[in-house]
Amino acid sequence: MKYKISFSRNIFSAYTIIALVLTLAILLPTARTQEVTSGKTKAIAMPSPFPVKRQENREFWYRDGEAFISRSKQFAGKATRAKNVILFVGDGMGIATITASRILEGQMRGASGEENRLSFEEFPSVALSKTYSVNQQVTDSAAAMTAIITGVKTDSGTLSVDQNVIRGDYKTVKGNELPTILEIAEQRGLSTGVVTNSTLTDATPGACYAHVAERGWESDADLPPDARSAGSSDIARQLIEFPYGDGLEVALGGGRAKFTPNTTTDPEYADKKGERLDGRDLTAEWTRKNQNSEYVWNKRQFDAVNPKKTNRLLGLFDVASLRYEHDRAKDVGGEPSLTEMTTKAIDILSNNKKGYFLMVEGEGIDTAHHEGNAYRALTETIELSNAVRAALAKVDLKDTLIIVTADHSHTLSISGSPTRGNNILGLVRPNDEQGNPKTQPVLDTNGLPYTTLNYANGSGVRNGQSRPALTNDETTAPDYKQEAVVPLKFETHGGEDTVIFATGAGANLVRGVMEENWIFQVMKESFAFRGNKSRK
Numbered sequence: 001m002k003y004k005i006s007f008s009r010n011i012f013s014a015y016t017i018i019a020l021v022l023t024l025a026i027l028l029p030t031a032r033t034q035e036v037t038s039g040k041t042k043a044i045a046m047p048s049p050f051p052v053k054r055q056e057n058r059e060f061w062y063r064d065g066e067a068f069i070s071r072s073k074q075f076a077g078k079a080t081r082a083k084n085v086i087l088f089v090g091d092g093m094g095i096a097t098i099t100a101s102r103i104l105e106g107q108m109r110g111a112s113g114e115e116n117r118l119s120f121e122e123f124p125s126v127a128l129s130k131t132y133s134v135n136q137q138v139t140d141s142a143a144a145m146t147a148i149i150t151g152v153k154t155d156s157g158t159l160s161v162d163q164n165v166i167r168g169d170y171k172t173v174k175g176n177e178l179p180t181i182l183e184i185a186e187q188r189g190l191s192t193g194v195v196t197n198s199t200l201t202d203a204t205p206g207a208c209y210a211h212v213a214e215r216g217w218e219s220d221a222d223l224p225p226d227a228r229s230a231g232s233s234d235i236a237r238q239l240i241e242f243p244y245g246d247g248l249e250v251a252l253g254g255g256r257a258k259f260t261p262n263t264t265t266d267p268e269y270a271d272k273k274g275e276r277l278d279g280r281d282l283t284a285e286w287t288r289k290n291q292n293s294e295y296v297w298n299k300r301q302f303d304a305v306n307p308k309k310t311n312r313l314l315g316l317f318d319v320a321s322l323r324y325e326h327d328r329a330k331d332v333g334g335e336p337s338l339t340e341m342t343t344k345a346i347d348i349l350s351n352n353k354k355g356y357f358l359m360v361e362g363e364g365i366d367t368a369h370h371e372g373n374a375y376r377a378l379t380e381t382i383e384l385s386n387a388v389r390a391a392l393a394k395v396d397l398k399d400t401l402i403i404v405t406a407d408h409s410h411t412l413s414i415s416g417s418p419t420r421g422n423n424i425l426g427l428v429r430p431n432d433e434q435g436n437p438k439t440q441p442v443l444d445t446n447g448l449p450y451t452t453l454n455y456a457n458g459s460g461v462r463n464g465q466s467r468p469a470l471t472n473d474e475t476t477a478p479d480y481k482q483e484a485v486v487p488l489k490f491e492t493h494g495g496e497d498t499v500i501f502a503t504g505a506g507a508n509l510v511r512g513v514m515e516e517n518w519i520f521q522v523m524k525e526s527f528a529f530r531g532n533k534s535r536k
Helices: 002-027 058-076 095-108 141-150 181-187 225-229 235-240 282-289 299-304 325-330 338-349 364-370 374-394 518-527
Strands: 033-035 042-044 084-090 125-130 191-199 250-254 293-296 312-316 356-362 400-405 412-414 453-458 484-487 498-504 513-515
Touching: 058 513, 058 518, 084 141, 084 374, 084 518, 095 374, 095 412, 095 498, 141 181, 141 518, 181 191, 181 356, 181 518, 191 338, 191 364, 235 282, 250 338, 282 293, 282 312, 299 338, 312 338, 325 374, 338 356, 338 374, 356 374, 364 374, 374 400, 400 518, 513 518
Parallel strands: 084 356, 084 400, 125 513, 191 250, 191 356, 250 312, 293 312, 453 484
Antiparallel strands: 033 042, 125 498, 400 498, 412 453
């Protein structure tokens, strides 16, 4: 009788599943695979996305963030006012990246690694950040940084404008610009700065001061012809023509070609020129705009800058992005590290007794992940941690808020059952039945070893070839690309929550699971800024 009941239940379950499948086939005909008329490729017509049922606009995002601050105060009490705010953004620094970087740093010091802590992991306030954008489950840096820096979520690909802007349509920008925390700080008489090892005109730094319908409009050469003829401003131009306060005091990073004419030979590379079509040398305009302003393009010049005698500093250390920290010593002209740029920026901004806002981006994390190269992604994360540690040594947390977060994650995973202290970049070596490390790596079903770190997608796919017999020497080399599952030219962002770490004045407001745009409200509340509007 017992077996008959079990058997009948199995039959019932089978019929139920068949009925559900048939029902879905009738109700969702658009989900069926359809043959394309030419070739053997099959096109899949997908069902429509689930609808967004709430009314989202900039007012909604402001109210939502302000409500979070009110709730947070009930638990944390009134925030201590911050004179200074430093925002560190590890571009693409997801939780797996933090964990693996923590272990790698510890192992580079000769320890097992798991017990190690990155500098910002010591911060007392920690929360999770929901990173989706208005129109994407998995965001890009443009929309993510817009949320962080303006308090408003928007469509991916656009910078510091609301969702009324159509990506790529410059005509939709006017009236839809979003004030950034940096702009508001400038209006209040504070000093401001942006530091990055990407181009200064890239999405994360660009969102701090520019408002465009397309993140790729870094110079006027990147603008569509109609936008250029209409006089639309590119991102580099908006940095120089910044209309709030007296302009940024510090801007350090790469992207020199975006600021110089296409007739000018680059000072570092004789075979390269600038990009600008308007003939303007924006680096010269920077130094002419204010007294005691300096422009530098190499480390020797950078090191010679006296923070006490410099009111404004523009540093452009490469025609494009800066080199990875691992490769920095190979640069022809010499580049300062992210840590060195951070400390110099703090020294200059500290000249203003009213206070300052500084954004520091570690962008190499993101670039290395896109290339499927975990070693450089992790060492870039370690350098960001070094920059945070250096900042902590320079400020007084009684009047300074430091936030460390990521705009989005990546598809890096940490898996297998490696023994404690196993090289985080190496092959998975498990424990035996007594819990002791085995001498040989564990093998997959094909009898081949595999690594702890892998990507869900990217260029590390073997393209139909069988997996090779990897060695530890191979997988721990800096140039090794981790294996991936789905073949893509570049690895993509990940959509899971990222982490917000905070310490100092106002850090107690960071708690729980937060929307990414609430970070703006935390900074604004800590500064004791009232209102969201900025005026020219």
